[in-house]
Amino acid sequence: MSNTKNITEKEVQALIQGKLSRYFGVAPKEATKDQIYKAVVMSVRDILLEKRQQFHKVMRSKNGKRVYYMCMEFLLGRSLKNNIYNLGLGDEYAKALKGFGLTLDDLYEQEPDAGLGNGGLGRLAACFMDALATGNYPAMGYSIRYDYGLFKQKIVDGWQMELPDIWLPGGEVWLTQRSDKACTVKFDGWVREDWTENGLKVTYGGYKEVEALPYDMMISGKDSEAVSVLRLWRARNISHFDMKLFSQGDYLRCMEEENEAEVISKVLYPADDHYEGKSLRLKQQYFLVSASLQNIINDHKHRYGPLNLLPQQAAIHINDTHPALAIPELMRLLMDENGFTWDDAWAITTATFAYTNHTVMAEALETWQEDLIARRLPRIHMILKEINRRFCNDLWERFPGQHQFIEKMAVISNGQVRMANLSVIGSHKVNGVSALHSDIIKKSIFNGFYQIWPDKFTNVTNGIAHRRWLCQANPELSGLLTDCIGDGYVKNAAELEKFKKFVNDDSVLKRLQEIKRIKKQQFADYAFKKEGVTIDPDSIFDVQAKRMHEYKRQLLNAMNVISLYAELLDDPNKDIHPQTFIFGAKAASGYLRAKQFIKLICYLAEDIKKHPKINEKLNVVYMENYNVTMAECMIPATEVSEQISLAGKEASGTSNMKFMLNGALTIGTLDGANVEMSETVGDDNIFIFGLRADEVDEVWSRGYNASSYYNQNQRLRRVVEMIARGFNGESFAEIANYLLTGTPVADPYMCMADFDSYTATQKKVKDLYVQDQKKWAQISLMNIAGAGVFAADRSIKEYAENIWNLKPLKA
Ligand code: 26W
Numbered sequence: 001m002s003n004t005k006n007i008t009e010k011e012v013q014a015l016i017q018g019k020l021s022r023y024f025g026v027a028p029k030e031a032t033k034d035q036i037y038k039a040v041v042m043s044v045r046d047i048l049l050e051k052r053q054q055f056h057k058v059m060r061s062k063n064g065k066r067v068y069y070m071c072m073e074f075l076l077g078r079s080l081k082n083n084i085y086n087l088g089l090g091d092e093y094a095k096a097l098k099g100f101g102l103t104l105d106d107l108y109e110q111e112p113d114a115g116l117g118n119g120g121l122g123r124l125a126a127c128f129m130d131a132l133a134t135g136n137y138p139a140m141g142y143s144i145r146y147d148y149g150l151f152k153q154k155i156v157d158g159w160q161m162e163l164p165d166i167w168l169p170g171g172e173v174w175l176t177q178r179s180d181k182a183c184t185v186k187f188d189g190w191v192r193e194d195w196t197e198n199g200l201k202v203t204y205g206g207y208k209e210v211e212a213l214p215y216d217m218m219i220s221g222k223d224s225e226a227v228s229v230l231r232l233w234r235a236r237n238i239s240h241f242d243m244k245l246f247s248q249g250d251y252l253r254c255m256e257e258e259n260e261a262e263v264i265s266k267v268l269y270p271a272d273d274h275y276e277g278k279s280l281r282l283k284q285q286y287f288l289v290s291a292s293l294q295n296i297i298n299d300h301k302h303r304y305g306p307l308n309l310l311p312q313q314a315a316i317h318i319n320d321t322h323p324a325l326a327i328p329e330l331m332r333l334l335m336d337e338n339g340f341t342w343d344d345a346w347a348i349t350t351a352t353f354a355y356t357n358h359t360v361m362a363e364a365l366e367t368w369q370e371d372l373i374a375r376r377l378p379r380i381h382m383i384l385k386e387i388n389r390r391f392c393n394d395l396w397e398r399f400p401g402q403h404q405f406i407e408k409m410a411v412i413s414n415g416q417v418r419m420a421n422l423s424v425i426g427s428h429k430v431n432g433v434s435a436l437h438s439d440i441i442k443k444s445i446f447n448g449f450y451q452i453w454p455d456k457f458t459n460v461t462n463g464i465a466h467r468r469w470l471c472q473a474n475p476e477l478s479g480l481l482t483d484c485i486g487d488g489y490v491k492n493a494a495e496l497e498k499f500k501k502f503v504n505d506d507s508v509l510k511r512l513q514e515i516k517r518i519k520k521q522q523f524a525d526y527a528f529k530k531e532g533v534t535i536d537p538d539s540i541f542d543v544q545a546k547r548m549h550e551y552k553r554q555l556l557n558a559m560n561v562i563s564l565y566a567e568l569l570d571d572p573n574k575d576i577h578p579q580t581f582i583f584g585a586k587a588a589s590g591y592l593r594a595k596q597f598i599k600l601i602c603y604l605a606e607d608i609k610k611h612p613k614i615n616e617k618l619n620v621v622y623m624e625n626y627n628v629t630m631a632e633c634m635i636p637a638t639e640v641s642e643q644i645s646l647a648g649k650e651a652s653g654t655s656n657m658k659f660m661l662n663g664a665l666t667i668g669t670l671d672g673a674n675v676e677m678s679e680t681v682g683d684d685n686i687f688i689f690g691l692r693a694d695e696v697d698e699v700w701s702r703g704y705n706a707s708s709y710y711n712q713n714q715r716l717r718r719v720v721e722m723i724a725r726g727f728n729g730e731s732f733a734e735i736a737n738y739l740l741t742g743t744p745v746a747d748p749y750m751c752m753a754d755f756d757s758y759t760a761t762q763k764k765v766k767d768l769y770v771q772d773q774k775k776w777a778q779i780s781l782m783n784i785a786g787a788g789v790f791a792a793d794r795s796i797k798e799y800a801e802n803i804w805n806l807k808p809l810k811a
Helices: 009-024 033-062 080-087 090-098 104-108 120-134 168-174 243-247 251-265 279-303 307-313 326-336 342-352 370-376 378-398 403-409 419-425 435-443 447-452 466-472 475-485 493-502 506-531 554-570 592-609 612-617 628-637 655-661 674-681 693-702 706-712 714-725 733-740 751-771 773-790 792-804
Strands: 066-070 074-077 114-116 139-144 152-156 159-163 183-187 190-196 199-205 208-220 227-237 314-319 353-356 367-369 416-418 429-432 457-459 540-545 579-584 618-623 640-643 665-668
Touching: 009 033, 009 090, 033 080, 033 090, 033 104, 033 168, 033 208, 033 227, 066 120, 066 279, 066 792, 074 120, 074 227, 074 628, 080 090, 080 104, 080 120, 080 208, 080 466, 090 104, 120 139, 120 208, 120 227, 120 314, 120 466, 120 792, 139 279, 159 592, 183 279, 190 378, 199 326, 199 378, 208 251, 208 279, 227 251, 227 279, 251 279, 279 307, 279 314, 279 326, 279 370, 307 314, 307 342, 314 326, 314 342, 314 792, 326 342, 326 353, 326 378, 326 419, 342 353, 367 370, 370 378, 370 416, 378 403, 378 419, 403 447, 416 419, 419 447, 429 435, 429 792, 435 447, 435 457, 435 674, 466 475, 466 628, 466 655, 466 773, 475 493, 475 506, 493 773, 493 792, 506 618, 506 628, 506 773, 540 628, 554 579, 554 592, 554 612, 554 618, 554 714, 554 751, 579 628, 592 612, 592 618, 592 733, 612 618, 628 655, 640 655, 655 665, 655 674, 655 773, 665 674, 665 751, 665 773, 674 773, 706 714, 706 733, 706 751, 714 733, 714 751, 751 773, 773 792
Parallel strands: 066 139, 066 314, 139 227, 314 353, 353 429, 429 457, 540 579, 540 640, 579 618, 640 665
Antiparallel strands: 074 114, 152 159, 183 208, 190 199, 208 227, 367 416
16 A cells, blocks of 8 residues: 555455444445544544555665654644545545545545644644655654644624634544554653762652553645644543542542643643743643654664764754744753753753744743742752753853843743743754744844844744645646646646746636636625625625734735725715625633724624615625634635735735635735745735835834824715714724724734735725736736745745755655
8 A cells, every 4th residue: 555546446446445334344335424534533543554564664674764753732623634635535525426426525424623723833734744754854743632622713793702612533543553662741840959979860759640552643744745743742640540539538639639730731822922920830831842852862862872963863853932842852851851951952952952933022022930940840940940040151261251141041030930031042953944933033032042042043934835825725726727737736836836837828818717707706795605695706705814913914914994984985886896895803802902803893883784785895704713724715805805914914814815825916015925925026016005124114113193093084084983983883992992092002913004005006906907907917916926936935945955854755
C-alpha cells in the first residue's frame, strides 16, 4: 500500500466494509451514515498510518533532523476531504461509496469542525502541518486535546452567546491514543537545593502529578512521502488514588482531585489578542510544553543517545509566547534529569528553540505574575530567576549604567514574568509574520534585543494551504486554472503566475465571472439552509470574516454601511447596484465592546429590513458561528474582501490571502501582509486607503483628536448621530461616545480618521463593478495569479532554510 495511488476502488470498499463489520458489527446495507463516515475515516487512517511508517523508515535510515511545532492552538476544521484529496484517492472513494448509495459530499458533511483554535494563529499552525508534509519535512505538531474547542456562537437578539463546542463524538475517530508515550507532569510542591560534592543538587517534592496521554492525528501531504503527526495531549488523573484519603472514607475528595487534573485539557481559552493571567491557562501551557519536551527527549535518546546533539536533530518552534515555558522546562530536564551544567544546558536550549511573534498589541503580550509561577511551578520559577539574573548581569557589563534600557529587557520585573522577552532570549531566531510586522517588532517591542542581536531577527511572511483554500474549496476555479496553465500549481503555487497571460482573454474572463456567480449561488443556498437568510446572488458580495476586534475595525465597515443607508433613506430611488455586506466573526466571551459591535451590526441589519425597497439594494447579513467550514464556502463567493485594520496592528492577516486566491478584490489598509499583496499585484489591482503605519504613529505623537473629523465632515456626523439614535429601536450611544469622547482616548483605532478615505474607496470599488465588469474580472485574475507567494509551502520552505536548518527527506 506504500503507493497510495495504486489503491483501487475495490480495496477501498473492502477496507470500509472491514471497519463496519469490525467496529460496528453491521453490513454496509444496515449501516447509518455516521457509521459509514467513521468507517471511511478509519480506512483513511490506516492508509496514512502505513504511509507514516514508510516515512519513518526513511527518517531512521537518514538520521534526519525533525521540527517540532508547539502551539496552544490548531484550528484544523474538517480533515476528511483534505486527506482524501491529498492522497489522490477522490475517485476511488467516490466510486466505492456509490456502492453504499452515498456521495463523498454526504460524508464530508458528517464531520464536525475541529475548532481547537481561535483565529489566525491556530489556522496558520494547521496550514503549516499540511505544507510540512507536502514538502517532505519530518514534522510533529504538539498541542492539547481540548474536550471543547472554540465555543459555538449563537446570536440571540443581537447578543452573542457561547455554547460548548462538542467535537469529539465525530472528531475522535481521527485520533489514535498512544498510551505507550504517556508521561507525567508535575505541579505545585516545594524545591530544596543542597550543595553536594557533585555540585548543587535540586530536590523537588510535594508535587501533584498529572498524567499526559497523547493522541495522534496524521495529516497527509499532497503527492509526497511525508505524513505530519499532530500529537495532542490529554490530561488525566494519575490512576493511583490518594489511598490515604480513600481509606479515610473521603471518597468524594479523591474524585475531586481527579477532576482537578482533567480540567487542564477541558477547554480552549477563547481569548484572542487579549491575555488573562489565569492559573488554569498557565497550567495548560506548562502541561503542553512539559509533556512535549519529555516526549522529544525520550525519542532523541532512543534514536541518537547523547542530548548534546539535540540542536542538530531537533528544531523546536514556539508559536507565539504561549509555549515559552518550554525554555525553562528544557533547562530543567537537561540539568535536573540529565546532569548538564547550566552553561551547557543553555547552549543546547538556545540552539534548539526558535520563536514567532504574532502580535504587537500590548494587551496580548503575556506576562505572568511571578508568585503564581512560584506557587504552581516552583522549579521553573527558580530557573526563570536564574535566566533573568544572568541575562541582566551580561547587560550591566555591556551597557553600564543604562538602567532603563536594561529594565525594559529583563525577563522578570515588578513581580511580572515577561514571556516575550523570555522567548527572545531563549531562542536563536525570532521572526515576525509579514515584512511590515517584522520591521515593527525590531523598531518597537524588541528594539533593545535587536540592538544586541541584529542577526537573530528575521521575517517569514505567513502563507495559506492553497490546496485547501483553492483546490478543495473552489474546484470550479481550480478546474479553470488547470485548463489554462496545467496542474503544476497544485504542488508549486508559484506557477499561478502563468495565469497572468490570460488577462486579455475574454473567454477566460467570462469563465471567471461565471464561476464567481456559481460560488455566490452556492453560498446563498448555504446561508439560506443554515440561517434562513435570503441573499441576492446578483448583489455584490462584500465580506469581512475574522475575529471581532476593535483593531480589525468591523465598526468602520458598519459606518460605511450606515452612510449608504443614510443616502438611501434620503433617496430610496437612488440608483446603486445591490450590495450584500456579509460579516462572520466571534468575539472573545469577555470582550463586551466586541459583543456590542456584533449587536450594532445585527440591529442595523434588522433596521434596514424594515425598508424593503432599500433592503433590495443594501443588505447586511451576520453569519452565525463563523468557522473553518463556513469560511470554505464564503471565501470563494466573495467579490470584495475587507482587510481594514488600523495600520500597524494586524501582524499579517491570512484571510486576506485566501480571498485574493479566490479572486476577490481587496479593500485594505497598508497593514500586515496587505503591504506585500499590494507590492505583488501593483497599485492598480488592489484598493488601498487610510493612514499608513508611520502616519498613525505620527498622529498619535501629535495628539489624535477624533472629534475634529466629526466637526469637519457632515457625512460622518450623520453616521455617528445615527449610531447614537440607534437602530431597530435600540440606541448605540455608547458606541457613538466611544468614537467621540471615549476614555482614555476617543476612537482608539481611528475609525474617524480613516472614514473619509474608506468610504471614498468603497465607492470607487463599487463604481468599477457597475461600470466595467471586464476590468473587474481582469483585476480578479491578476490577484489569483499573484497569490502564489502566499502559499504555506513557501513559508515552510523559508522556515526550514532560514530558521530550522531542516532538509526535506525523500526515499
Ligand atoms: C494570550 C491570549 C492570546 C491568544 C492568541 C493572545 C494572542 C493570540 C494570537 C497571537 C492571536 C492571533 O491569532 N494572531 C494572529 O496571528 C495570525 C497568524 O500569524 C496573523 O495573521 C494575525 O495578523 C494575528 O492577529
